[in-house]
Amino acid sequence: MTVQPAMPMSWRRETKPHKFCPGCGHGLVLKVLGQAVDELNIQDKMVFGCDIGCSLLAWDFFNVDSIQTHHGRTTPVITGMKRANPNLIGVAYMGDGGGYAIGSQHLVSAATRNEKITVILVNNTQYGMTGGQMAPTTLPGQKTETSPYGRDVSKTGNPTLGPEMVNAITGEGAYVARGTVSKVNKLKEYIKKALENQINGNGFSFVEVLSACPTNWRTNAEKTWKFLEEEMAEYFKVGEFKVPGSREEEGQSNG
Amino acid sequence: MTEKPVQEEKRVFMTGNEVCAWAAAAAQAEIMYGYPITPQNEIMHYWTRLAPKYNRDFLQTEDELSAGFTTAGGIMAGKRAFTATSGPGNILMQEPFSMAEAMRLPTVAIIQQRGGPSTATVIYSQQEVTMTSLGGNGEGLRIVYSTATHQELFDYTIKAFNTAWKYRFPTFVLADGYQAKMRESLKMYDPEAKGIKMVSTEPYVGKEGVPGVDRDPGHFRNTYNVEEELYEVLEQYIEDYDKMAPEVAEYEEIGSQDADVVVISHGVVSRAAKGAVQELQKQGYKVGYFRPITIRPLPVNEIRDIANSAKKVMVVESANGQLDRLIKEKVYGCNAEMIPFFKPGVGITTEEVESRLKELF
Amino acid sequence: MEVIIDIGDRIVEAYIGEYASGKSEVAVNRAIDLLHEGHPEISLVDLDIVEPCYTLRPIKKNLQGMGLNVLAWDTADTIGLGETGNILRAENKWALKREGDIILDIGYGVEGAKTLNLLEGAEEDDNLQLFVVLNIARPMTSSVNDIVNYVRELKKVDGLINNTHLGDDTYIDIIQDGARIVSEAAEHLGIPVVATTVVKELAQSIGPYDCCGNVVRSVTRYMPESFW
Numbered sequence: 001m002t003v004q005p006a007m008p009m010s011w012r013r014e015t016k017p018h019k020f021c022p023g024c025g026h027g028l029v030l031k032v033l034g035q036a037v038d039e040l041n042i043q044d045k046m047v048f049g050c051d052i053g054c055s056l057l058a059w060d061f062f063n064v065d066s067i068q069t070h071h072g073r074t075t076p077v078i079t080g081m082k083r084a085n086p087n088l089i090g091v092a093y094m095g096d097g098g099g100y101a102i103g104s105q106h107l108v109s110a111a112t113r114n115e116k117i118t119v120i121l122v123n124n125t126q127y128g129m130t131g132g133q134m135a136p137t138t139l140p141g142q143k144t145e146t147s148p149y150g151r152d153v154s155k156t157g158n159p160t161l162g163p164e165m166v167n168a169i170t171g172e173g174a175y176v177a178r179g180t181v182s183k184v185n186k187l188k189e190y191i192k193k194a195l196e197n198q199i200n201g202n203g204f205s206f207v208e209v210l211s212a213c214p215t216n217w218r219t220n221a222e223k224t225w226k227f228l229e230e231e232m233a234e235y236f237k238v239g240e241f242k243v244p245g246s247r248e249e250e251g252q253s254n255g
Numbered sequence: 256m257t258e259k260p261v262q263e264e265k266r267v268f269m270t271g272n273e274v275c276a277w278a279a280a281a282a283q284a285e286i287m288y289g290y291p292i293t294p295q296n297e298i299m300h301y302w303t304r305l306a307p308k309y310n311r312d313f314l315q316t317e318d319e320l321s322a323g324f325t326t327a328g329g330i331m332a333g334k335r336a337f338t339a340t341s342g343p344g345n346i347l348m349q350e351p352f353s354m355a356e357a358m359r360l361p362t363v364a365i366i367q368q369r370g371g372p373s374t375a376t377v378i379y380s381q382q383e384v385t386m387t388s389l390g391g392n393g394e395g396l397r398i399v400y401s402t403a404t405h406q407e408l409f410d411y412t413i414k415a416f417n418t419a420w421k422y423r424f425p426t427f428v429l430a431d432g433y434q435a436k437m438r439e440s441l442k443m444y445d446p447e448a449k450g451i452k453m454v455s456t457e458p459y460v461g462k463e464g465v466p467g468v469d470r471d472p473g474h475f476r477n478t479y480n481v482e483e484e485l486y487e488v489l490e491q492y493i494e495d496y497d498k499m500a501p502e503v504a505e506y507e508e509i510g511s512q513d514a515d516v517v518v519i520s521h522g523v524v525s526r527a528a529k530g531a532v533q534e535l536q537k538q539g540y541k542v543g544y545f546r547p548i549t550i551r552p553l554p555v556n557e558i559r560d561i562a563n564s565a566k567k568v569m570v571v572e573s574a575n576g577q578l579d580r581l582i583k584e585k586v587y588g589c590n591a592e593m594i595p596f597f598k599p600g601v602g603i604t605t606e607e608v609e610s611r612l613k614e615l616f
Numbered sequence: 617m618e619v620i621i622d623i624g625d626r627i628v629e630a631y632i633g634e635y636a637s638g639k640s641e642v643a644v645n646r647a648i649d650l651l652h653e654g655h656p657e658i659s660l661v662d663l664d665i666v667e668p669c670y671t672l673r674p675i676k677k678n679l680q681g682m683g684l685n686v687l688a689w690d691t692a693d694t695i696g697l698g699e700t701g702n703i704l705r706a707e708n709k710w711a712l713k714r715e716g717d718i719i720l721d722i723g724y725g726v727e728g729a730k731t732l733n734l735l736e737g738a739e740e741d742d743n744l745q746l747f748v749v750l751n752i753a754r755p756m757t758s759s760v761n762d763i764v765n766y767v768r769e770l771k772k773v774d775g776l777i778n779n780t781h782l783g784d785d786t787y788i789d790i791i792q793d794g795a796r797i798v799s800e801a802a803e804h805l806g807i808p809v810v811a812t813t814v815v816k817e818l819a820q821s822i823g824p825y826d827c828c829g830n831v832v833r834s835v836t837r838y839m840p841e842s843f844w
Contacts, residue, residue, distance in 0.1 A: 012467060044465040047331075052478070060474045063467025065460035067331060068476045069324065070354055076321040080328025081460065083314050084286050084336060088461045106324075109317035261755075266790075268753040268782045270636050277755065297635065304756065438636050440753065440782035 008034030010043045012063045019057050023224055025181040025211025026054060029122055030061055032188035033091075036195055037064065042089050047081060049074040051094035051103070054128045058093060072103025075110045078117050089198055090117040097127045100136040100160040111166045114174060114203040118194045121162060121206070124213035125232065132216035136160040139235055144216075159235060166206045167241040173203030176241040180210035182229050183238070190240065202244045210236055260309050264444040271434040274405050274441060275339065275365050276301035278412035281445060283453050284363075285334040286312040288325040292344040293377040294432035295367040299339070319344040323351025323362070330360045331475070333458025335416055339365040341432075343374060345383055345390075352425050353391030357477035359492070360459075361419030361426065365412065368431040370600035379432040380600045381522055384577035387427050388551040394489065396496050398426040398503055399551040401521040405441040408434060411548075413446050420454040422499045429550065431573075433523050433602065500552035507546045508557070510536060514543030516615050517561050517591075520571040521550050521578055524603050528571050531608035542612055550578065555585050562589030567615050569594040571608055573601055626743055627655070628712065630663075630720040630732060631777075632770065633749035634757055638779040638839075640664070642749050642813055643721040644675070645835040647684050650717055657716025661708050662688035663731055664723030675838055687711055704734060712737040712744075730771070745774040747810055750801075752780045752794040763801035775810035776802045778830065788818055795826040 007013065011034050020026045037043055043064055050059045052071035059068050069077045078090035099107050099121040107119065126144045127133040133146040137159050141150040163178045170176060175197040179187035187209060194205035210232050214224040260280040269277070275298045279287065287306070289299045299313070306313050316322045322338045329336030340348055345366055355362040368383040370376030389395035398418050400411040412428050419426035446453060459473055466472035479485040507525070509532060511517045520528040525546040532544035545561055547553050562568055568591040570579040575597045583593060596603075596611050627650065631643040640662075647660040660679060676686045687708045711718055712735055722731050732738040732746075748767055752758045757766055767773050780794025795812050802809045811833040812826040819834035826832055 010467075012472065043467070045461065047460045056478060059476060059478075060472075063465075063472045065462075065466060065473040066475065067460065068478050070350060070477075073320065073324045073351070073354075076316065076324035077328040077331070079321075080288060080314070080325025080336070081332040082328070083288075083312060083325065084329035084332035084334040085458070085461060088332065105317050106321055109321065265758075266753065266782055266785065267755050267758075268636070268751060269755070273635070300635070438783060440785040443755070 008038050010034045010037040010062050010064060012060060015060045018061060020054065021213075021215040023212060023214040023221060024054070025124060025209070025213070026058065026122060028181040028184055029120065029187070029209050029211060030058055032184055033120065033191055034062065035188055036192040037062070039192065040195055040199065042195065042199070045087065046089040046091060047078065049078045049090065049092045051092070051098035052129070053095040053098055055093050055095050055098065055122065056129070072098045072101070072106065074098065075103055075106040075117070075119060079106075079110050079115045082115065082117050086116070086201075089195065091195075092117060092119045094119070094121050095128070096121060096123045096125070096135045096137040096160070096162075100162055107162075107166070108169060111170045111174070111204050111206065114171050116198055116201055116203060118198050118205045119207070120191065120194070121208045122211045123162070123208050123232075123236065124211045124216075125159075126213065126216055128213050128216055137236075139231060161236070162208045163206060163241045166204075170204050170206075170242060173197075173244050174242050175202070175205040175244060177206070178208045178210065178236060178238050178241070180228065180233060180238050181212060182210070182225065182233075186238075193243070197244060208236070210238065258309070259445050260305060261443045261445045264442055264448070266440055267443050268438060268440045269405065270297060270436055270438050271405055271408050271430060272297035272367070272436070273301045274408040275412050275428070276305060277443060278409045279337055279416075280305050280309060280311065281409075281443065282413040282416045283335055284311065284337050284416060286314070286329050286336045288314045288316055288322045288329065288336065288338050290316050290319050290322045290340070290344060292319070292341050294369060294435040295339045295341045295365065297435070298365060319347035320350055323348040323364075324354070326362050326364075327351050327355055327358075327360050330355075330362060331459040332461065333456050335420070335453075335456050337363040337365070337416070339367070341367045342369040342371055342377075342383065345386055349386065349390040352397070353393050354477055355425040356391060356393050356396050358475055359423040361423050363415045363419050363426050363428075365428045365430070367435040368429065376600060377432065379573065379602055381431060381524060381573040382577060382599060383429065384521075384550060384572075384574060384581070387429050388581065394493065395551060396424050396492055397551055398422070398424055398549065399429050400427065400505075400548060401429045401550045402434065402548075403523055403525050403546070405434070405439045407548075409441055409443060413451065417451070417454045418503055420456055422495070422503070424496065424499070429522065431523055496552070500555075503549055504552050504554040505548035506554040506557055507548060509533065509544040511543035511545040511561050512564060513541070514565055515541040516567045516569060516612060517543040517545050517565045518569050518571055518608065518612065519545050519547070519558070519561075519578070519582055521547055524571055524573055527603050527605045527608050530605035531612060534605070534609055535612055540612070540616060550581060553581060553585055558582060558585050559589055562586035562591045565591045567592045567594050569596055569612065569615065571596040571603060573598055573603060575599040627717040628720075628741060628743040628745065629718070630722050630744060630746045631749055632722040632731075632746060633779075634754060634766065637749045637751050637754060637757070638781070638813070639723075639749045640721045641835060641837060641839045642777055642779055643719050644679065644838050645813070645833070647679075647719040648682065648836075649833070650719070651683055655717050657685070659685040659687060659711060659714050659716060659718050661711040661718060661720045662686075662705075663708060663720055663735065678838075685714070685716075709734060710736050712741055732771075746770070746772060747775045747777050748773050749777045749779045750794070750798050752797050753782050753790060758797075760797055760800045760804065763798065764804045767801070767805055773805070773807055775808045776805075777810050778812040778826070780812075781815065786815065786818065788821060791818065791822065792827045795828045795830055799828040799830065
């Protein structure tokens with residue numbers, strides 16, 4: 001007899017164990033997302049759109065209707081769906097490349113229009129699926145396959161500050177936060193609030209999640225955590241940036 | 256219930272773009288997603304004028320990638336959704352259309368061709384035949400109606416929704432800047448009053464019940480792990496497409512079965528070809544006219560019959576052989592000599608076709 | 617120093633209407649009629665900035681040959697029409713400062729008559745009259761109600777023109793239907809019907825007045841030539 005670990009109700013057991021690398025942050029993000037879905041009782045209404053990249057491995061993760069889209073195009077697919085049927089709860093799940101590089105115009109425009117969808121963007125500082133290339137979020141000096149001598153900001157610019165940007169361009173009613181897989185309780189709170197924001201019809205909701213990619217970082221558990229909690233969190237401030245109906249908290253750290 | 260946009264059948268006078276907007280409204284299209292590009296803008300202008308009156312929706316997106324992908328999203332939500340574009344916008348939409356092909360999404364797109372390559376002219380062309388029929392990184396599993404009159408723009412825009420939702424392949428109404436902007440009269444009608452039943456739509460996502468409890472979740476994919484998996488899917492798609500082809504293929508012809516020379520053309524150019532053929536027939540020339548209305552899939556048997564019975568087949572188009580290549584693929588091994596008459600990006604008159612035809616006798 | 621030119625009483629007419637209602641055709645014919653009536657100086661001004669594709673440009677030379685001043689772009693002067701912006705030709709903005717009669721062809725668009733704001737001196741010009749061109753074969757102006765609502769949205773309108781037709785498929789009954797509907801709308805709006813415009817081939821059969829007593833203006837179709 002096998003003993004299964006506790007899983008959110010909305011997870012699809014048939015597709016577990018999942019296919020992410022050991023130590024990957026996606027599993028944690030999807031766990032708190034699953035818990036939020038359970039608690040909000042939206043399994044029948046949620047539509048989960050997956051971008052190309054490692055995010056795609058989540059396509060059959062839940063017992064919810066799910067759509068594989070194209071790289072960068074999850075935001076418009078979910079936008080189109082939500083516009084056509086506002087009763088659905090649309091979640092666009094993507095990585096930093098999908099959201100901040102190839103799909104940045106869609107993120108910016110959906111945020112500007114205050115589309116009533118939820119975007120969850122997993123930031124692991126590089127392109128995981130294609131083998132560890134530089135991403136918009138790669139930290140200064142960080143080595144990747146396409147920045148083999150370390151990211152040179154004089155040539156490639158500074159890492160994208162997504163929630164800060166989304167905060168600047170969204171209007172009243174939006175919810176914007178940055179969480180981290182190293183603080184899952186807080187992350188769950190953010191994701192739940194983001195979904196609630198959509199359920200309440202307030203506006204756009206956006207959660208960037210600092211996540212770990214030990215495979216491409218080539219780090220052991222200790223160094224993975226150190227990079228996530230120290231280097232990433234130093235550059236990418238964790239906290240809520242915009243909460244409807246209350247005072248904005250600018251990048252308040254939960255450290 | 257909101258009243259119907261078109262009630263009794265009536266003759267009206269409009270531009271082609273307006274016709275498309277009214278036809279979509281008459282076909283009970285529920286939402287349009289679009290991005291401005293000439294010469295299709297007035298489809299959006301008129302759709303946005305009509306939409307609120309009949310409880311329909313519109314989203315102006317940030318680009319054509321988004322217009323195509325939001326259309327895909329709208330369709331997955333189960334709505335009769337459509338978009339419209341042209342030239343460089345059509346290039347960008349090849350990405351969402353390839354997803355639609357992969358996931359059998361009944362997207363409907365109206366393409367008003369303009370000159371190319373690149374930005375070129377906004378005026379007129381027939382240079383989007385290859386892209387509309389075969390674009391994307393796939394097998395061209397699409398349906399393309401090429402219209403020649405405003406009446407056809409109305410009829411085939413309605414039909415496009417039905418073909419798309421019946422067979423679940425991306426479906427296109429291919430016209431051009433001339434048709435978009437020119438004015439002529441047509442009869443507008445409510446399709447249901449004419450006995451044309453609109454094929455019902457169906458959501459892909461958000462069906463009744465809790466996924467995993469009352470039903471399986473809808474997990475929609477366009478990505479596969481191994482070649483064999485993709486091959487199996489494509490084999491089924493291609494089988495479906497081939498089975499569908501003779502059911503949807505349409506054409507128009509005049510005396511093409513017993514002519515020495517047959518002109519093949521499509522879209523607005525066929526108006527010139529038809530005029531030339533009718534004039535020459537009056538003068539006693541054994542000349543015929545054939546026009547595929549579906550340029551994909553083509554009416555293959557009819558085209559092969561002509562290419563076997565006629566001595567010469569002249570393909571006339573405002574492109575450098577884009578239709579010609581599609582035709583030649585189908586007439587391989589037939590007897591007729593193939594004569595090109597290509598004017599890429601430029602209109603072709605009846606007189607030009609007539610004089611070129613006379614040279615062939 | 618401002619130069620004030622006293623141009624006195626003259627004909628200044630702006631033709632406005634829904635997309636494809638026939639504004640340009642009516643305007644061109646009006647200008648040519650004035651020419652034939654012996655008016656010495658007539659300027660035909662293209663102010664269509666929403667639909668840059670179907671305007672006076674292609675027939676410009678032809679009209680100039682007849683003796684009209686035509687203020688419109690030459691197609692070859694502009695690049696990427698509809699792509700690089702609908703450019704207002706500077707000379708056209710000052711059209712009202714010209715001597716003689718002025719016939720203005722105003723484009724369609726949600727802002728309708730606001731295009732006149734682009735015309736220097738439009739507000740002060742007492743001679744300026746604004747006529748709305750209507751074709752009941754166009755679904756958005758097919759009923760009395762539609763027309764009344766449409767015209768009320770425009771700023772100040774001095775008269776209506778019944779330009780009902782079906783292109784090559786026009787027949788007399790539909791023109792007369794147009795006359796009835798446009799006349800009824802005009803009555804509601806408290807403004808006159810200036811004319812019913814009819815292609816010359818059919819104008820003779822109708823006679824000098826339509827069934828509602830409106831003047832019939834015979835027109836020649838120039839615009840089909842003007843397509844690109």
